Amino acid sequence: ETGVTQSPTHLIKTRGQQVTLRCSSQSGHNTVSWYQQALGQGPQFIFQYYREEENGRGNFPPRFSGLQFPNYSSELNVNALELDDSALYLCASSHSSGGPSIEQYFGPGTRLTVT
Amino acid sequence: GEDVEQSLFLSVREGDSSVINCTYTDSSSTYLYWYKQEPGAGLQLLTYIFSNMDMKQDQRLTVLLNKKDKHLSLRIADTQTGDSAIYFCAESVTSGTYKYIFGTGTRLKVLA
Numbered sequence: 566e567t568g569v570t571q572s573p574t575h576l577i578k579t580r581g582q583q584v585t586l587r588c589s590s591q592s593g594h595n596t597v598s599w600y601q602q603a604l605g606q607g608p609q610f611i612f613q614y615y616r617e618e619e620n621g622r623g624n625f626p627p628r629f630s631g632l633q634f635p636n637y638s639s640e641l642n643v644n645a646l647e648l649d650d651s652a653l654y655l656c657a658s659s660h661s662s663g664g665p666s667i668e669q670y671f672g673p674g675t676r677l678t679v680t
Numbered sequence: 681g682e683d684v685e686q687s688l689f690l691s692v693r694e695g696d697s698s699v700i701n702c703t704y705t706d707s708s709s710t711y712l713y714w715y716k717q718e719p720g721a722g723l724q725l726l727t728y729i730f731s732n733m734d735m736k737q738d739q740r741l742t743v744l745l746n747k748k749d750k751h752l753s754l755r756i757a758d759t760q761t762g763d764s765a766i767y768f769c770a771e772s773v774t775s776g777t778y779k780y781i782f783g784t785g786t787r788l789k790v791l792a
Contacts, residue, residue, distance in 0.1 A: 569722075598780065607684075607768050607782035608723070621778030655723065665710045665772035665780070671723040 569658050569672035577678045583644045586675045588656030590637040596666055597639040599631060600655040602674070608655055614639055615663050643677075651679045684783035686769055691789045698756040700786045702769030705750060709771040712745060714754045717785070718765045726754070726767075756788075764790045 570589045578584050590597055596615045600608035613621035614633035628644040637658070643650055653674040659666035684704045692698045704712070713728040729736045729743045729752075736743045742755040752769055769783040 600780075600782075605784075607770075607784045608780075609782070610780040613778055613780075621780075623779055657723075665774060665778050667711060667728055668725055670725075673722050 569656060569670050571654075571656050571672040571675050573675060574673070575676045575678075577680060578646050580646055580648060580679055582646050583642065584646060584677065586641045586643075586654050586656075586677070588639045588641070588658070588672060590639070590658035591670050594658035594660050594670070595637055596659045596661040597633055597637065598657045598659070598666070598669060599639070599641045600657065601625075601650075602653040602655055604652070611641065615661060620663060646679045648679050651677060653677075684769055684771060684781050686767075686783040686786045688784070689787050689789070691791060692759050693791050694759060694761055696759055698754075698759045698763070698788055698790075700754045700756075700767050700769075700788065702752040702754075702783055703750055704752065704769070704771050704781070704783075706771065706773045706775075706781065707747075707750065708773050708775045710774050711772045712743075712752050713770040713772075714741075714743065715768040715770060715782075716765045717768065723768070759788075759790050761790045761792055764788055 572587045598613040599611040602608045610623035617633045630642045633639045655674045656672045657669035659669045686702045714726045715723045740757045744753045766785040768785045773779045
C-alpha cells in the first residue's frame with residue numbers, strides 16, 4: 566500500500582503566474598483535501614473533492630481551483646499568484662461517504678515560493 | 681465565526697503528563713481531531729473524538745471534550761522526548777458544506 570505522494574516537492578514562481586500541484590491518493594481512498602500551511606501557522610483548508618466533485622470549501626478565492634481524476638488523484642491550480650500564496654501545500658486523502666473524513670492521511674507537501 | 685485557538689508553547693519534563701488545550705467557536709462540529717507534526721514531516725493523526733462524546737482514551741492519550749465550553753484537551757501520559765513536536769487541534773464542520781478548521785498549533789518541548 567503506497568502512501569500519499571505530492572509533486573513537485575519545491576517550486577518557485579513569479580507573482581502573476583499560474584501553478585499546478587499534484588497529489589496521488591493512498592490506495593483505496595476516494596476523497597482528497599488540500600490545505601495551505603504558511604510558516605508557523607496551522608493548515609488552512611482550501612477544498613475537498615469526493616468522487617471528482619468539490620464537496621467542501623474553505624475561505625479561499627476562486628483563483629484556487631482543483632480537479633479530482635477517476636483514479637482519485639488530484640490537482641490544485643492557483644492562478645494569478647500573489648506573494649502571500651507562498652506556503653507549504655498539503656494534500657490529504659481519506660475514504661469517506663461524502664461527509665467529513667475521520668482519518669486523513671497527509672502527504673509531505675509542496676513548498677511553493679512566490680517572488 | 682470559525683476559529684480554533686491553542687496556546688503556542690508547552691514545556692514538560694520527561695515522564696510527566698502533558699496537557700494541551702484548545703478552544704473552538706463553531707458549534708456545528710462533527711469530529712474533533714489531534715494531529716502531530718514533527719520537523720520536516722507531514723501531519724499525523726493521533727486521535728479523534730466524535731462531537732457527542734466527552735472522553736476518549738487511546739493508550740497514553742486521553743481526549744476530553746467539553747461541548748458546552750467548546751473546549752478540547754489532549755493529555756499525554758508519561759511524556760517522552762519523542763513526543764516533542766507541534767500538536768494541532770482541528771474540527772470538521774458541517775454547515776451546508778464541509779470544512780476542516782485547524783488551530784495554530786502548540787509546540788511541545790519535552791526536557792530530559
